[in-house]
Amino acid sequence: MERTLSIIKPDGVRRGLIGEVIKRLEAEEIKIVAMKMIHMTKKEAQGFYAVHKEKPFFDSLTDFMTSGPIVVMVLQGEDVIARYRKLMGATNYKEAEPGTIRADFATDIEKNVVHGSDAPETAAIEIKYFFSELEIVG
Numbered sequence: 387m388e389r390t391l392s393i394i395k396p397d398g399v400r401r402g403l404i405g406e407v408i409k410r411l412e413a414e415e416i417k418i419v420a421m422k423m424i425h426m427t428k429k430e431a432q433g434f435y436a437v438h439k440e441k442p443f444f445d446s447l448t449d450f451m452t453s454g455p456i457v458v459m460v461l462q463g464e465d466v467i468a469r470y471r472k473l474m475g476a477t478n479y480k481e482a483e484p485g486t487i488r489a490d491f492a493t494d495i496e497k498n499v500v501h502g503s504d505a506p507e508t509a510a511i512e513i514k515y516f517f518s519e520l521e522i523v524g
């Protein structure tokens with residue numbers, strides 16, 4: 387049993403894709419055990435993406451992630467980290483499998499609609515960044 391952090395990024399919220407993303411999660415029987423909408427500050431986005439702070443795209447990414455509200459969710463289930471990554475598709479939408487969220491909706495390598503944790507350790511850190519245990523119904 388695993389948990390992972392999912393984010394519908396500002397482009398996804400702006401373009402009316404909240405329902406589409408949630409529909410795909412539910413179709414895969416991925417359980418949502420926490421959910422909220424927030425608008426991050428630049429500092430909060432920099433903290434969340436701290437692992438990427440040396441990357442050339444860090445400043446643009448943190449500007450993008452603060453450009454509007456996001457929907458943050460905790461997903462729970464067996465192998466949910468990999469299963470959700472599979473639903474998302476590759477970081478670069480041009481390389482994403484057809485039928486994945488990013489292949490279907492991303493418009494740019496940065497504006498790729500969704501975030502998902504990549505490993506149990508990062509999932510634990512990312513979930514804690516947004517949610518207290520009291521806010522998770524699992």
Ligand code: IDP
Nearest residue numbers: 438443447476477495496497498500501502504
């Ligand atoms: P991931 O979201 O698939 O885990 P990461 O490599 O962790 O991909 O990168 C985090 C986010 O940074 C990506 O989802 C994307 O929004 C952005 N990003 C990644 N690589 C690039 C790039 O080469 N140019 C611009 N933005 C990028």
Ligand code: MG
Nearest residue numbers: 501502503504
């Ligand atoms: Mg990542």
